[in-house]
Structure formats: structure tokens, C-alpha cells
Amino acid sequence: MIRVERLQKSFGAIAALKDVSFDARDGRITALLGPNGAGKSTTLRILATVLAADAGTAAVDGLDVATQPLAVRARIGVLPHAAGLYARLTARENIAYFGALHGLRKATLRARVDDLVERLDMGEFAHRRVDGFSQGQRIRVALARALVHDPRNVILDEPTNGLDVMATRALRAIITELRDEGRCVVLSSHVMQEIGNLCDDVVIIGHGRALFGGSRATLHTTTGEADLEEAFIRIIGGDAS
Amino acid sequence: MNGFLVVLAKECRDNIRDRRTLVSSLSLAVLGPALFAALMGLVLDTTLGEAREPFTLAVSGAVHAPGLMQHLERQNVTLERIEVDDPQGAVAAGAHSLLLVIDADYPERFAAGEINALALYYDSSGMGTTRRNAMLTRQYVSAYSQKLGVLRLQLRGVDPKILTPVVVQEFDTASPAARALTLLATLPYLLVLVIFMGGFYLAIDATAGEREHGSLEPLLSQPVSRVGLVLGKIGAASAFSALSLALFLTSLALSLPLVPLHKVGMSLELGLVDAAVMFALCLPLVVFAAAMLTVVASFARTYKEAQTYLTVVILIPTLPLIVTQVMNLRTEGLLMLVPSLSQASLVAAAIRGEALAWGDVALATLGTLLGAAALTALAVAMYRRERILV
Numbered sequence: 001m002i003r004v005e006r007l008q009k010s011f012g013a014i015a016a017l018k019d020v021s022f023d024a025r026d027g028r029i030t031a032l033l034g035p036n037g038a039g040k041s042t043t044l045r046i047l048a049t050v051l052a053a054d055a056g057t058a059a060v061d062g063l064d065v066a067t068q069p070l071a072v073r074a075r076i077g078v079l080p081h082a083a084g085l086y087a088r089l090t091a092r093e094n095i096a097y098f099g100a101l102h103g104l105r106k107a108t109l110r111a112r113v114d115d116l117v118e119r120l121d122m123g124e125f126a127h128r129r130v131d132g133f134s135q136g137q138r139i140r141v142a143l144a145r146a147l148v149h150d151p152r153n154v155i156l157d158e159p160t161n162g163l164d165v166m167a168t169r170a171l172r173a174i175i176t177e178l179r180d181e182g183r184c185v186v187l188s189s190h191v192m193q194e195i196g197n198l199c200d201d202v203v204i205i206g207h208g209r210a211l212f213g214g215s216r217a218t219l220h221t222t223t224g225e226a227d228l229e230e231a232f233i234r235i236i237g238g239d240a241s
Numbered sequence: 242m243n244g245f246l247v248v249l250a251k252e253c254r255d256n257i258r259d260r261r262t263l264v265s266s267l268s269l270a271v272l273g274p275a276l277f278a279a280l281m282g283l284v285l286d287t288t289l290g291e292a293r294e295p296f297t298l299a300v301s302g303a304v305h306a307p308g309l310m311q312h313l314e315r316q317n318v319t320l321e322r323i324e325v326d327d328p329q330g331a332v333a334a335g336a337h338s339l340l341l342v343i344d345a346d347y348p349e350r351f352a353a354g355e356i357n358a359l360a361l362y363y364d365s366s367g368m369g370t371t372r373r374n375a376m377l378t379r380q381y382v383s384a385y386s387q388k389l390g391v392l393r394l395q396l397r398g399v400d401p402k403i404l405t406p407v408v409v410q411e412f413d414t415a416s417p418a419a420r421a422l423t424l425l426a427t428l429p430y431l432l433v434l435v436i437f438m439g440g441f442y443l444a445i446d447a448t449a450g451e452r453e454h455g456s457l458e459p460l461l462s463q464p465v466s467r468v469g470l471v472l473g474k475i476g477a478a479s480a481f482s483a484l485s486l487a488l489f490l491t492s493l494a495l496s497l498p499l500v501p502l503h504k505v506g507m508s509l510e511l512g513l514v515d516a517a518v519m520f521a522l523c524l525p526l527v528v529f530a531a532a533m534l535t536v537v538a539s540f541a542r543t544y545k546e547a548q549t550y551l552t553v554v555i556l557i558p559t560l561p562l563i564v565t566q567v568m569n570l571r572t573e574g575l576l577m578l579v580p581s582l583s584q585a586s587l588v589a590a591a592i593r594g595e596a597l598a599w600g601d602v603a604l605a606t607l608g609t610l611l612g613a614a615a616l617t618a619l620a621v622a623m624y625r626r627e628r629i630l631v
Binding site: 045048049050051052070071073074076078079080082083084085086087088089093097098100101102103129142145146 | 244
């Protein structure tokens with residue numbers, strides 16, 4: 001459960017977020033949609049506690065990201081935009097490192113990593129060093145790393161970036177599974193087709209403002225457009241004019 | 242605390258995996274003392290060799306000056322009588338290292354009491370003993386010349402003393418052992434450098450490297466305090482710095498017995514206890530070095546940039562050593578608070594076999610640990626800022 005209220009954030013003279021509010025509920029996939037530079041990543045980075053908002057609040061399971069960052073970090077699994085891995089460590093070691101940082105120990109940690117390796121179909125390369133992995137393999141390792149502590153909230157920044165068709169399909173299946181397990185999944189994208197059938201709720205962000213927030217059905221009735229892309233354009237375009 | 246150990250263990254494992262970098266950062270520690278011992282042996286050999294070791298002098302036209310030849314042989318010079326047309330070419334080609342040329346008109350001029358100019362050819366660019374031998378040859382010839390002059394003056398009824406109104410007598414009090422000791426004074430430089438080199442690459446990889454590879458952002462969203470994170474990274478750099486120091490002391494203990502110090506009546510041994518004491522004395526500097534490398538590398542965005550910064554930074558700890566040596570300052574009192582300088586002088590004292598001055602040890606440890614704490618606080622502050630991600 002994630003609640004964001006009137007977030008503002010500037011980098012120097014550039015206002016990245018002017019007014020962003022939305023709710024992301026458990027057991028639903030909430031997609032932040034918006035053009036490049038709209039403020040999607042900045043919002044997710046504030047939720048991940050690596051950036052601090054200038055004004056407004058963000059809370060995960062009722063815990064404020066600014067005042068209780070450590071507690072928030074224990075409840076979120078984050079796949080950042082540039083999900084760097086440690087090239088000299090194996091896939092398992094990369095995953096286990098973050099698990100250990102979450103306080104998981106020996107047997108529990110091993111069981112967790114085994115589980116993720118099987119679930120994300122990484123058996124073939126789990127024992128290899130990450131150096132030289134394909135983008136699809138890297139994303140799977142990074143996702144496993146984000147899920148190692150079984151977080152209730154999952155934050156994915158452009159997860160399908162750089163993936164081929166098969167890898168995208170596999171990732172979609174995993175994200176759906178996470179939702180069905182009752183987790184709160186928040187993801188961002190600028191490619192409509194990829195998440196068209198994936199998300200339950202939509203937050204449309206343009207120029208640092210949340211322009212729409214609600215279910216897919218509400219989006220279609222509000223805009224009168226049956227197609228997600230058309231609906232998106234209508235809302236974004238309304239902002240521009 | 243938990244996070245601290247996890248980060249430390251991961252950084253150590255990560256660094257060990259990078260074999261090539263590991264080898265290059267530890268090679269100075271292992272090879273340094275061996276190189277040092279070899280150099281010291283060489284210095285001792287040449288300084289000892291100065292004690293009138295016979296040398297070979299090639300002479301062209303020796304038949305013209307039998308008296309001089311006799312004189313040289315009495316000085317224990319081995320003569321090689323040859324005839325050459327191109328003395329310069331012969332020396333340049335390396336056929337002779339030292340060649341004295343006596344012209345055919347030598348007896349004639351000698352009889353007439355005229356000045357006889359002899360030519361001495363040698364190549365001074367070499368590292369060997371040529372220059373010293375040339376100087377000796379010059380000395381012997383001029384002694385012979387002076388002897389003849391005195392005789393000639395006496396023959397003419399003149400007191401030869403009028404030619405030397407002033408003389409200088411030299412007394413060099415430096416023993417070969419003392420000369421060897423000046424070389425020993427370079428050991429502390431090496432020691433400081435070795436400590437900094439040990440943590441060099443790990444500090445870069447754990448900070449600028451992590452930033453460059455994009456793994457810093459996910460790491461920062463893990464439930465570990467920034468203090469734990471920074472301490473883990475500095476701890477890992479300290480571990481490798483300490484490893485480098487331990488290797489250095491081991492290598493030194495093994496190399497020192499190979500130096501022929503007994504030839505100058507000295508004994509220099511680094512026992513297990515001495516090595517352990519030196520290790521303990523330097524531990525605060527190990528932490529200081531790790532913190533300093535980590536802070537500076539945190540300013541850099543890329544591995545390469547950090548490498549550039551640190552190559553300069555690694556020279557800074559040797560500056561106090563050079564300054565005090567050049568200005569001839571004694572390291573005592575408050576100067577003992579200066580990191581690296583204090584450890585260097587404590588270790589130097591230990592090498593000379595002096596008893597530990599506990600007051601100095603306390604000051605050195607205090608000053609260095611305070612510096613390390615300040616640097617660590619700076620690193621934590623840097624990791625608390627968002628800019629570390631930009």
C-alpha cells in the first residue's frame with residue numbers, strides 16, 4: 001500500500017515534480033504513465049528513499065519515507081532504472097548480498113535464493129558470474145534481488161527496457177504473479193503496448209503533475225476512448241493545450 | 242552493525258575476485274623489500290669496495306715511462322700494457338674501461354724537465370667503479386709527479402716545503418654501517434606507500450566503481466544505515482591495506498637477512514615480535530588510509546576519474562616525511578600527531594632498535610585515529626547527500 005500526496009521536487013532550477021498524488025493499493029498493479037522526463041523516475045526514487053522530496057509526503061504501508069526510511073526500505077523491493085549488478089559476483093551472490101543486507105541468514109537466505117532462481121527460471125546461469133549476461137538475464141537477476149526479502153510492495157522503474165519480446169512476456173507473467181500474491185506493484189513505463197493489458201490502475205504524469213489517477217475502466221469512461229494509448233494522448237494533450 | 246559486516250564481506254569477496262588488480266596492488270608490498278635488500282647489498286658492496294681494491298689500468302706506451310709504471314704497480318694497480326692508435330675509439334667501444342696514453346716523446350721531455358701531459362680515457366656514464374678508478378689513477382699519477390718535483394727541487398737546493406704552504410687532512414667519520422643506515426631511512430616511505438596501495442583499488446571499486454556501474458542506487462534502497470554502509474566499505478579497504486602491510490613486513494623479515502650487513506659489523510634482524518609491533522604501530526594509519534582513499538574516491542563519478550585523483554592523493558602522506566627530512570626537523574612533540582609522519586618515525590626508531598616511546602605512540606595513535614574518524618564522518622555525510630547518485 002503506497003500513498004503519495006502532493007509531492008514536489010526540484011533539481012536546481014528544474015522543477016521535476018510540481019504536484020504528484022496517487023494511491024497504489026495492495027493486490028493491484030499501478031502503472032505510472034508519462035512521456036520521458038515527466039517525473040515518473042523521480043517519484044519512484046522518492047518512494048525508494050534515495051531522493052528526498054522538497055514538499056509533500058509519501059508513505060509505504062503507512063510509514064513515511066522521509067522520517068522512517070529504514071523501515072520503508074524493509075518493506076519495498078526496488079528495481080531501479082539502471083539496475084547495476086556486481087560483475088564479479090555470480091547471479092546467486094548478487095541476490096544473496098541484498099538478502100543478507102535485509103538480515104536474512106544462511107538457511108533462510110539459501111532457501112529464498114533457490115526459490116527465486118527457480119521461479120525466475122535462472123537455473124542455467126545462477127552460478128555464473130554476471131559479467132557478460134544478456135539484458136534479459138540481468139533484469140531477472142535484478143528483479144530477484146529486489147524480491148529476495150519477500151517485500152509487500154514492489155517498485156519497478158521501466159522494467160521492460162531493453163528486453164526482447166520473449167523476455168517481456170516472461171516479465172509480464174512474473175509481475176502478474178506478484179499482483180496475484182496480493183502485493184502492491186507500482187511500475188513506470190512510457191511504452192503503452194507493453195503494459196496495456198497488465199495494469200489495473202493508471203496514474204498519468206505529465207510535466208511533473210499527476211493528471212489522472214484511477215482504474216483502467218475509469219480512464220476509458222472519463223476520456224471516452226477504448227484504447228489506452230488514445231486515452232493517454234487525450235489526457236496528456238489536454239495538459240499541453 | 243549487521244549491514245556493516247555484510248557490506249565488508251561482500252567488498253572483500255568482490256575485490257579478491259579481481260585477481261589482476263589484487264596482484265598489482267599487493268606487488269609493491271611483496272617485491273619492495275626484496276628490491277630494497279638487493280639495493281642495500283649493492284650499496285654495501287660498493288662502499289666497502291672503496292677500500293683500495295686493486296683495479297686494472299690499460300696503458301698505451303708503457304715502455305716510455307718505466308718509472309711511472311713501477312710507481313703504479315706499487316699502488317697495487319694491475320697494468321695492462323697495450324698499444325692502440327685510437328684510444329678514444331677503444332674506450333668508446335668498451336674494449337677498455339680506463340686507458341692511460343703515454344706519448345713516445347715522454348723520455349725526451351722527461352729528461353729535458355718539461356711538462357709531460359698524459360691522456361686518461363674513460364667512460365663515466367656507467368654505474369660501475371670506472372669513475373672511482375679514474376680518480377685513483379689521477380691521484381697516483383699526481384703523487385708520482387709531486388714526488389719527482391720534490392726530488393728535482395731538492396737537487397737544486399730548494400726546500401720543497403715552499404710548494405705546499407697549506408695542506409688539508411681529511412677525516413671521514415662515517416662508517417660503512419652509517420652509510421647503510423641512510424638507506425634504511427627510506428624504508429618508512431615504502432611502508433607508508435605500501436599501506437596506501439593495499440586499499441587503493443578496493444576503495445575505488447567500492448565507491449566510484451559502484452557509482453559508475455549503477456549498483457549504488459539499489460544498494461542505497463536497502464535497509465542499511467549510511468554509517469553501516471560507509472564503515473563496511475572503509476573496513477574492507479582497511480582489511481586489504483592491513484594485508485598489504487602484513488605481506489610487506491613478512492617480505493622484509495625474509496629479505497633483511499640476505500643483506501650482507503655482517504660485513505660492516507652490523508646486525509639487523511626483524512623478528513616476529515618486531516614485525517608484530519610495527520604492524521600494531523601502523524594499524525591506525527591503515528584505517529586512516531582506507532578512510533582517506535574512500536572519501537576521495539567518493540568524489541569521483543567513474544573508476545578512471547578516481548584513479549587519477551588517488552594517484553595524486555597517495556603521494557600526500559609521503560609529503561610530511563620529505564618536508565621534515567629536508568627541513569631537518571626532529572619528529573617530536575605535536576608533530577607526532579601528524580598521520581603517516583608519526584608512524585614513519587616510530588617504525589624508523591623501531592628499526593634502529595630504540596625502545597618505544599609510549600608517549601609518542603599514544604600521540605601518534607590519537608592523532609591518526611582522530612583524522613580517520615573525521616574522514617569517515619565526511620564520507621558518511623557524502624553518502625547522505627542525494628548528489629552521490631547524480
